[in-house]
Amino acid sequence: MKLIIVDDDPLVCQSLKLLLGKEADLDVTGVAGNGEEAVALVDKQQPDVILMDIQMPVMDGIESTRLIKEKYPSIHVIMLTTFRDEKNIRLALQAGAEGYLLKSANVDNMADQIRAISAGISVLDTEVLKTIIMEPEVGQFEGLTDRELDIVELVAQGLSNKEIGKKLFLSDGTVRNMLSIVLDKLELRDRTQLAIAYWQRTGGRK
Known part of the structure; x- marks a missing residue:
C-alpha cells in the first residue's frame, strides 16, 4: 500500500515515515511540507x-x-492534526477526508487505521466523535426501511460491506447497492458522512 505523509514539520514527517515504514504492507513513498506540494506529489505517485x-x-x-x-476520488485521505474543533472537523470531512485522527493518538494503532481506511472503513478519533455528536440532528433517517437502518448502524460501527453481509445474510453486492440507495436518500457523499450522521442522530448512544 503506497502512503505519503503531508506535514510542515519535517520531524513529524520523518518520524512517521520511520515508524510506518516498518510495516511490511506499507510503503511510505514520499513526504510533502504543504498542501501545494502534496497535490504535485499525488500527481506523480498516485498513492x-x-x-x-x-x-x-x-x-x-x-x-x-x-x-x-x-481529481482522484479513490485516494483515501486521513487528516492527522492537533485541531479537534468542530469547524475544522466538518470542513475536512466535507472536503473528502475519510478519517480524522489527532496527533496525540497512539502511533502503534495508526497502521491498523490506515488499513481500515483502505478497506473502506471510517476512522474517527474518539475525541473527534465526541465533538461531532454534541449537536444531534434528529429525524434524518425517517425515510429509511428497517433493513436500511440496520445497514446504517453497522456502517457506523465500522463494519465493511462483507462483514455487514455476513451479519444480515446478504451478498456483498446487495449491501453495496442498498448502501448506495441510503446515501442517495440522505443526500450524503460516503460512508464516513453516514457514520457521522448516525452518531449525531443517536447522540453517541447505540
Whole structure:
C-alpha cells in the first residue's frame, strides 16, 4: 500500500515515515511540507492513502484534500492534526477526508487505521466523535426501511460491506447497492458522512 505523509514539520514527517515504514504492507513513498506540494506529489505517485495535516503554509490540508479528492476520488485521505474543533472537523470531512485522527493518538494503532481506511472503513478519533455528536440532528433517517437502518448502524460501527453481509445474510453486492440507495436518500457523499450522521442522530448512544 503506497502512503505519503503531508506535514510542515519535517520531524513529524520523518518520524512517521520511520515508524510506518516498518510495516511490511506499507510503503511510505514520499513526504510533502504543504498542501501545494502534496497535490504535485499525488500527481506523480498516485498513492493509496495520504496522512494530511491541516494547518500548513502556502496551501492548507483542507484545500489540498478537496483538490486531490476531486481529481482522484479513490485516494483515501486521513487528516492527522492537533485541531479537534468542530469547524475544522466538518470542513475536512466535507472536503473528502475519510478519517480524522489527532496527533496525540497512539502511533502503534495508526497502521491498523490506515488499513481500515483502505478497506473502506471510517476512522474517527474518539475525541473527534465526541465533538461531532454534541449537536444531534434528529429525524434524518425517517425515510429509511428497517433493513436500511440496520445497514446504517453497522456502517457506523465500522463494519465493511462483507462483514455487514455476513451479519444480515446478504451478498456483498446487495449491501453495496442498498448502501448506495441510503446515501442517495440522505443526500450524503460516503460512508464516513453516514457514520457521522448516525452518531449525531443517536447522540453517541447505540
